[in-house]
Amino acid sequence: MKLITYLIVVMALMSAVTFAKNPPLTYKEFGHLPMLESPTVSPNGQLIASVFNSEDGPKVVLSEFASTEITTLVQLRKSEDRIEDIYWANNNRLLISASYSEKIVNRYFRMNRIFSVGIDGKEIRELKTKVVKELAPWEKRAMADIHLVSLLKDDKEHVLLQMYDVRDEAQVVYKVNVYDGKFTKLFANRYNVFNWVVNENDTVTFGYGAMKEDPEIRTIWHRNNEKDEWQLLHKQKAFEGETFIPIAVEGNKLIVLTDHKTRRTSLWEYDIVSGEYTKLIYGHEKYDVNNVIYNTGRDEIIGVTYFEHFRQDHYFSEKNNQLAKIVNNTFKGFYTNIYSKNKDDTKLLIFAAKDNSPSKFFWLDLANKKGGLWFSQFPYLENQPLANVIPINFDARDGVPLSGYLTMPIKNMATKPPLIIWPHGGPIGIRDYQYFDPYVQFFTNKGFAVLQVNYRGSGGFGSDFQTSGYHEWGQKMQEDLYDGIHWLQTKNLVDEDNSCFAGYSYGGYAALTAAFQQPDKYKCIISIAGVSDLLELAEKDYKWEGRIRAHIVNTIGDPTNDEIANTLKENSAIYHLNKIKAPILLLHGTHDTQVRLNQSKEFYEKAKSAGLKVKYVEFKHGTHYLDESENRLKAFGELDAFLSKHLLNK
Template sequence: MQIMKKILPVILLSLISCLGYAKTPALNYEQFGNLPMIQYPSVSPNGEHIAAIYNAPDGPSIVISAFGSAEVSTIVQLKKSQDRIEGISWVNSTRLLITASYSESIGNKRFRRDRIFSVDTDGTDLVELKTKMPPSAASWEKRRAASLSVVSLLKDDKKHVLLQTYDYRDEVQAVYKVNVYENDFDKLFVNKFNVHTWITNDKGQVLFGYGTEKSKKVTDVNTIWHRKNEQSEWELLHKQKAYSGETFTPVMVENDKLLVLTDYKTRRQALWSYDIQAGKFIEKLYGHDKYDIADVIYNPDRSRVIGVYYYDDYLRQHFFQNEDNNIALLVKNSFKGYQATVYSRSEDKTKMLVYATKDNSPQKFFWLDIKNKKGGLWFSTYPFLEGQPMPNVLPITFNADDGEEITGYLTLPVTADNNKKPPLVVWPHGGPIGIRDYQTFDPYVQFFASQGYAVLQVNYRGSGGFGTNFQASGHHEWGKRMQQDVYNGFDWLKSKNLVNTDKTCFAGYSYGGYAALTAAFQKPEQYSCVVSIAGISDLLTLAEKDYRWQGNLRAHIVNTIGDPTDESIAGELERLSATNNMDKIKAPILLMHGRYDTQVRVEQSADFYDKAKSAGLDVDYVEFKYGTHYLDEADNRLEAFKQLSEFLEEHLK
């Protein structure tokens, strides 16, 4: 990471200086293949500045602007292609924390390692916050655990934060009080309990720990630790086997109670208060009768939970105080035609950034100064797509062949000839567990539509947000029920006679790539082409590679995909893998994968390509040298869209 002091050119800002945009030439992959220009903006505590991630062509950077100004300056920049900025936080109104990460190969598998920097808002005094790694700590197990994460911003201490990282002496996660100016680490206590997640109260006191049972054997038993205050001894209160009983995600200790996101009683994620000592849920603070609560909303210094948010088709917020709900209502009503929510604000709540989105226009950030009754557009995430006619994303509902109601979205191109039905791209989401599609603007979906293709998205069983029962109905259903839901969506759309289903490409990302390759051998006559981006071709190998990691990751594999050590299950995983069904595949295939992918090993695509070529299949493979799972490097993302454009042009038109 290097310090930069130059002022960014303002030419991009001139494109979006008002809501009347100048139209750009006809859209192609070059406009859609850009990374979001601005990400994760945050208003300083005093409301004087906005900090954000800026995705420049030569690498990600952190920019600062005066609140209400469209002029920004770069204060730090990471190395192109090798680093990623994960987030930013304010320690105080002149000091920032920056969380960055890089991909590292450990034990023949890639992991993302987090690093944390602190810097002044003028770009000076850049410090990396890190402990010293002894030579004996070079083993992959220890290096894998050595990422840092923020435990508390310590609202009453503007020089220190609490960070969690691996302690090489205790061989567990320890909490340190860290001076953000001097990189001085002070360990607070010894972790004897194999805790991996530490939780504080509003004063930054570490009073709760969530971990895994300490055992010489492989264990997936979660443990809950608590102490009444910083002078008390830690007590083991409760144990629970992973994937049994209700879900349990601790959020914060508040008034001697724990705030927890859980599906207790309702089988939908809700926010509850929890009596730590008694091990009992007390009161549901907020839940929705149809959708899961996605997460909580914190106040600016993250010392207090002030609300929750969930998704129906769009992001929705609920605050616990009337004042906050009144502000949210004001924001919602001030941006007609948009779904608008409060994104970040100052401590006194008078200056804020608003996140405004709709299905056929890029997301935008507006600034609002409530006290002075001023506001304006700050940035569009995709300025080169502004002012272009783009289609609406239409919610759909259909019944699967077993009667289950399935939701999704259909996007029809605005350029469609009424006398000619458009070709179709089937585009299931990744994940699969816990992820879903939304009605909001998606550059991939709008890119497909801009090229004249209809797009079908299906929230198949296993998708998140619709309750535990719906999500759990996707467990052990890779290539089966989850796949069938997408096929049923295709059949439903075919019955509507809106698109040319004889010209269909099944394309997907990550799990969506698995679904695409699976469709290639399960429905060889149905699809004109197949695209797998960072996808899975060998389900058994995926399960075996991740099964070797002990604890909850192993439990996740066993409970959602299947136990690869069970001979009958292993055989089924083999049968549900494209790599073992080459003789059935007929459609041309495009594979894309990044070498630095930390979620799906690049060999999933590389090995499939070699085997497919040997089998004489029509297959192309693009491998990106520094590519991550999300291809979130400017050149890689642009090349991926270029490859998509050319492949679809060849096989659908």
């Protein structure tokens, strides 16, 4: 199937601008949020709903398919709300998943809400049950866990939602009318299940939960139909044995993401009654399966995704593979994915990405053989000279193969460029990719080289590589970063004596750790929402029984064990202020739900008292990702001034 040459013309126009005529870029062009995110095509293909990040806060906007004229459907509170996802309940009504942050006991949590709204913007309704008593802190936390279970393919007036029920003190599935908001409870949850899954007939037949007396013991519940009683089939201790993520039910078979046999996340068929894996549906020989691909109605799994340097899609049917092939052949030079489509697969939104150009959305009308550019996520950076992100490979000091990326500035420089070491956050389960990244491109635009390392513990490379990072904060994971710097020194490409160690979240922790472990090597240190005190982090999260405690104990360490507690202190910057020499920039949002504000605030106060050169910037209503327009722009401004002073001596 051929598409008209309009697409080729569009691509040519986008690349034809002469770089030399463009004015110099500043931090402001890089400091914008993505303009449009999470677009989704209506089932009939007539409309596109998406998130628009405006200066006034996030909005849900609508446009006709292929049109760049957008209208606001819903406006959320500036700085306080975040839109998590958008679903089409039917052609005339949307579900909007949004969240805000709320402090419960000693930390902030994201509190999720779901709204239903018509495409005319009227009759907006929050879908929620009545709370009939004052909630305990752990119940408030549970109330934040709201998600879609099914769009109900044969009933477009209702959906299935999973929410906390105060009577059951557990997550319950409700049938909810998207027009009047009426809730019907399907059954009582007496089993402490926290993840319900429907079968091919939209009947809830599978539950994944935990034992109340020991939250680390995971449980599997099943019933054949809605008339049967629930049966406890299997138990497994969290973080022991194989991973297990239930996705869908087909009869007595469960479709599950697991590292069974291969030690890489793969898609398997699992016999619920026998507890045996019966068929490998798809597994990659090197990378973890990242997720499944659903059809438009989200009632059928049609493929899987995994990441090499960019996302790769594997479909199960020849029809979908041919569709993906058409898309790939249309957008030469880009890595593409079918981001959203209508029910009959004729109107598609394509996500097109590359390393040195902002990601973009294109539309395709296959029935009429038309297509075109819809929106760029970063229009301020279109047709600008941006750097290539180059994959690298090297071995750690103990022989473990590692990968990462090196991005060199495109400016002609008489000397070797200064270096930014920029490790990713997480750390467990997250990794760096080759995608366009506004932070990386901002650094290279200023004339810096950027090194990113997928240290052990990073996700996507199999369970053995990920678990090798457990209990290695400040130790082997940190050594992997140093080994990456050493590898780069052997290439004689950068000025390693003029470098800054910087990072976000865990990357901020790594930067602060480098500040005291290698105090003479870096001209400056940047920590954005970083961790300075591992022991405090572990002790406070240990107080939350269940999944949060299990995560801390198994990935960071048990703070009630004296030997482990001493190790956590030994690998925390706040206990080694006397060793730190480099100037430090700390950036942190007040409503961070992943790393407490005090991790930066207390470090700043103690560092200042110790006479260190440290600057601390706090962002009102700031999230972990500083995903509000003013906060993001201000953060880039602080980075710009700090790096200019300490790496460029301006």
